[in-house]
Structures are given as structure tokens and as C-alpha cells.
Amino acid sequence: MLSRTADHLYWMARYIERAENMARVLDVTYNMSLVPNAAESEAALWEPALQIAGNVDDFEARHDTYCAANVIHYLAMDQNNPSSIFSALRSARENARAVRVALSAETWENINTLWLEFGQFQASDITESGLSEFCDWVKSRSHLFRGVSFGTMLRDDAFRFVRLGTFIERADNTARLLDVKYHLLLPDEEEIGGAVDYYEWSAVLRSVSAFQAYQKIFSDTIEPWRVAELLVLRDDMPRSLHACFDEITPILEQLSGRRSSESRRIAGEMHARLHFGRMDEIFQDGLHEFLEGFVTSNNNLGMEIQRSFLNAP
């Protein structure tokens, strides 16, 4: 297929996934803010959301305070913030429009409708009308996108690039979320088990739709290291790093055909680390270091995909 088409498809899927993850982070942060004494200050509560999105500096350059209204607007609706939900959905739709031929009609209509519906939220004050409603809408639109594309698209390279975009983006988002939260939640003296901790960790789980899964697997109190295990190594947990690479590795093999490629090598290496890795070793070397390294490798993989498939000479 055309390299340019592959590029648009890949980024379309990445942007939709990005919007969904942003909505998840916003939703749980907002719910935490309703728990009394959840954080020392509004700033302490909202800053992590910006850290996950990776744009604390940009926010600080344009806002004086970390109040909820500012952060919510910045992350959801700000047209000047390239990773706001608004920007992500707009980019997704523009990418889709450029290659609507390569999408099934249903997939294109789904994305086009998404953008038309978004207009309603833009016109209203989403904090007033219920942030959760907005976040739910973003999530369900993203679910719908995956379902429609999975259910209607021919299993050709177009479909593979869409899936590839989804899982590269998701792996990045899950790793960042866990890193920021884990870092934050483990103070020097380990006083775990309080009510706030429970809320914090259940919020993390909920943000990746893993709360029920956790209960089902461990049926025990929520322990940070188990949360980490669930989101890093468990291959049956659909948003975990391992699960993402279970999808990415075969797709790259199919796309590369018989050619050996650097992207295939990087993905294989990352996959092996998740497949054969052990949680206690990861903790010994430091979870933060592990996640940081993962995000970097995942970025390199993204750049390699860009170089070898999408910007073909």
C-alpha cells in the first residue's frame, strides 16, 4: 500500500487511542478530586495528569495555577495543546479524511460522526454538564472505532497499520501512567493500606479498566506491586505492556514479510523482556528505571516504523 496512506492510518489510530487514554486520566483524576483529603492541594492532585500527558512545562507557561478548571480545559478542549483530546480527535479525523478510501465505509463514518458530535461538547461547559459524561463519550467512541474497524475491515496492511498505531500508543500511555503514579504513591516510609491509598490505587486500576480484573485475579487488597505486575507482565490484561507487544510483534512480522527489519528486532527484544521477565527482578533494578527505559524503547520503535514503512524514500 501507499506509504502515505499507511502513515495516515497509523496516526489516525494513535490519535484516537491517545484521546481515549487522556479521557481515562481526566476521569479518574476528577473522581479523586471528589474524595475528601485525597491530596494536600489541588496542584498535587492535578499535576500528575499533566505529567502523564507529558506537557507540564507548556501548561505552566500559559497558566498560573493548577486549578481543576484550568487543567481540565487544557487537557480536554485546548486547541493550542497538541495533545488535548480536542487536538487528538481533530488530527484523527483529518488523517482519516485523507485516506477514507483505505478505510471501510463504516469506519470512516464512525470517525466522521465522532467529530460532528464533538461539536456539541465544545459548545457546552463540560465541567458543568458532567466531565464523566464527556469522558465516557470519548471512551465509548474509541471502543466503537476499534470494534467497527475490527468488524468491517479487510485483514490487509491497512488494517495492520491501524492496529499497530493503536498498540504502540497504548503501550506508551500505560507505561507513563504507571510510572507517574507509582513514583508518586510510594513515599519513603511505606504506609500502605490507608483509605486514600485504596482510592488512589483503585483509581489507577479503573483508569485502565483493570479494577475488576484485579479483583478477579487476586481477590485481595490492592497492593502496588501487584498493580504493577498486572499492567506490565500479565499478558491476559488487555492494556498491559505485555499484551500490547503480543499484538505488535506479529503485526510487524506480517508487514516485514521475509525482510528482516530493525523495527522487528526492537519489537522482538522488548517482547522477550516482557514475556520472560520477572517482577521481582524489575523491582530490584527499579520499576521507574524499567518504565523509563520502556518508554524510550517504544519511542525508538515508533521512529523505526516511521522510517522503514511510512516515510519510504
Next chain:
Amino acid sequence: MDMASRIPFDEMQPQDDEVREIYRVYAAWLKNFPLLQLERKRQEAEVLFRRVGITFNVYGETSGNERLIPFDVIPRLLGSAEWQMLSSGAIQRVKALNMFLDDIYHKQEIIKAGIVPASILANAQYRPEMYGVDVPGGVYAHIAGVDLVRTGESQFYVLEDNLRTPSGVSYMLENRKMMMRLFPELFRRYSVAPMEHYPQVLMNNLRAVAPHGVQDPIVVLLTPGAYNSAYFEHAFLAQQMGVELVEGQDLFVRNNAVYMRTTEGPKRVDVIYRRLDDDYLDPLVFKPDSMLGVPGLLSVYRNGGVTLANAVGTGVADDKATYIHVPDMIRFYLGEEPILSNVPTYELSKPDDLKYVLEHLPELVVKEVQGSGGYGMLVGPAATKKEIEEFRLRILSAPDNYIAQPTLALSTCPTLVEQGIAPRHVDLRPFVLSGKTVTLVPGALCRVALKEGSLVVNSSQGGGTKDTWVLENA
């Protein structure tokens, strides 16, 4: 000929007490269908068109640049005999035009015979680069849109031939799909000729004109990109034909061949259905600053390494200065009498015609020889005194650039407007396809001027569209 003062012919009801035979069933149905319900159908169509993204971009508009072309839910009906006449007339015309193009870029016999003046070779749309170049099958205008208007029961005129990159066929097809969804019961009452196979016919034709010796040709559709006004149509046709929709940046030239950049490396391209004007095709030959084209494309094309549809240089045949010679072309190349008439046309390069036109500006339509899309024209009866005087100065500064025609009383068709159902002026653009044979599917784009009394049907000027029904047994 006094065509200006006549009352326009109404397609459904030419006289108050007379409904045309083919409209009888429809008229009775429409009479009993509540207006509110009809309005609701119109809104439903609008929602669906917007969801599917059947939009066009308007040049020169900054905000909200994706717009819907207004769709009218009342169809235009044509009887089978009428259609027979129109379609054979359009086919005859396009055959002659293709022969004219082949002639003008080779032996130029029509000039030697004194039928078309040699000055045509100085026309800006004549491409000397094409002289002596053989194109597969001698086909230049693979897709032609012939604009027809009607002024009476049996008076049809060709307004212009569009031989460059005519657009609108996606609306013809989508309008039909919409009508079948909104009014299935009407399709049970009428036997409407199907035309949904248009993309298939087009695809077969494009494959048939591949360069000599290519067994299984790769066809692509070349678009200027997602910001072009007709981008929806480009995407639509590429999808319907199952071909890649490419932009100039996706193609490159190597070793006298055109390739596209794919995720599996370069892939050879044999036929390019291009929706890009000549001027932008190849920066090495035409506009050097164009980013939309492919450097080196024309040299491959001239050597027969790739087929372009339509061919380069067709503009010389749909130019308004050439238009006046088409009836003679038909006689010259085919030895037949033209089935469809031209609109009587004044050439302002002729002193007598210029004098007459300047004296009668308020009754005439004056067009730029190379204008299109309804820009740069004067509709005398609808213009203010000031506009007429301004246009007079423009004509005087370069009379050769203009032609003039009587203001035709274009036929009207009942149309749903804000005040209810009212007659509005319409035209008709069937799409003639040339490959091994010259054919057209039984259908056409019907454009309607939504403003009361307006004669300008172009979508860029606020016109809308209707579905056109060719009735099989009527």
C-alpha cells in the same frame, strides 16, 4: 431567434392544466405527500450526507470550508425516447471531439479543409507538447461531461463540453442511493433505469487504454489532495473502482516509468486517472512552482510509458471559441448531421458580432472564453446597470476573450424550497465514457439554481442537485 421572452418550459407541468405523461404518477403521488413529510425527508438526507462526508470545499472561504451541496428530494424525470435522443447526441459529439483532438495534434486536416481556423493553434489551451504524440486508442477525452439545457418540449441545447476533468458524477450516484433510501415506494411505481455500474464501466475503459503491451494494468486516481473542492468525489471513485488514491508526492519517475511509493517499495503505475489540471501535472514542463504534480511525468507520458486520462491538451476542444465549430466537426469527421444543437453564439472577435452584443448586453449572457465554474460571466437580465457597464469595459479591453449567447429560458423543475414547492431552473450533465467504445450510463447530474429566477446552477454559486430518473418504459 427570440428565446429570451419565452416563459420557461416546466418539466412536470408545461401548462397549468397539463401534466406531462411521464410525470403523471409522480405528480399524483407528490400531491398527496404532506409537505412537512417532504421537508423531513430533506433533513434526513442532509444528516446522512453530512455523516458520510459528502461535502465539497469552497475556494475563498476561510471558515467552515466543508459544505454540503444542497440536495433536492424531487427528481427530474426523462422519458426513454428523450433519453435515447440525448444520449446518442452526446455520444456523437464526444466521438467527433476525440477525432478532432487526434487530428489537431497530428495531421490538422480540419484546418487544411478550412473548417476550423488556424488561429486555434495559438489558443492557450493548445499544448504544442502533444503534437505528434500517439495516445492509446486515439482516446483523449476518456470522461466528458456534456452540459445540456432545455427550452421546450423538444428543444435541447449543448451549453458546453467539459473535456478536462469534469466533476459531479459522485453526486449523480450518491443522489440515486439517497432517493432509493428515502422513497423506496416510488421505485416500485416507476421503472428507473439503473446506473450504479458507472465506476465499473469507467474502470474497464481505463484498463483498456493502458500502454501497449501491459497485461494487467495498475490504475490509480491522482488527486490534488484533501483540500481540493472535489476531494470527496476523488475518494469516492477510487474506492468504487478499488484503486489507489494518490497525490503527486506518492509518485515518482524513474527509467521512463512512473512508480508509486508503497510500504513494500516502488510499484509501477500504468494508467493515471488524473483529477489535476494540465498546468499542475509536471513542474518540469508546466507551472514550475506546482507541488501537486510529478516531475518528469510528461516525458514518460510522451514516450508512451503511462496513460493519462483525460489526455493532456483536451482543453483546446472544450474552449468556448472552439465550441462554435463542433457541429461542423461532426459533419466533417462523421459525415452525420448533429443530433444536438449548439446555442447560437456571438464571437466578439468579429466586429459585427461585437457591435450587436454591445448594443444588447442586458439580454445576453457573456462568458469568458476560458472561464469555468460560473465565474467571470455576465447574465444580462439579472445584472444591475452598474455591473453591465463594468463588464462593457472588460469586454472592450479584450473582445477576443469573450463570447455571448442569448439568455436561454432554461426549463424548470418543481423543487422543494423554503416557501414550499416551486419551479427552479435546471440543467443536465450526462457523463460520456470513451474507451474501446463510447458509452454512457442512463443517468446524469441534474443541477438546479435554488434562488428564484436564477439561471446559474453551479455548486460554487449556491446551486443544488437532483436525482435524474431515466424511465425505462415511458
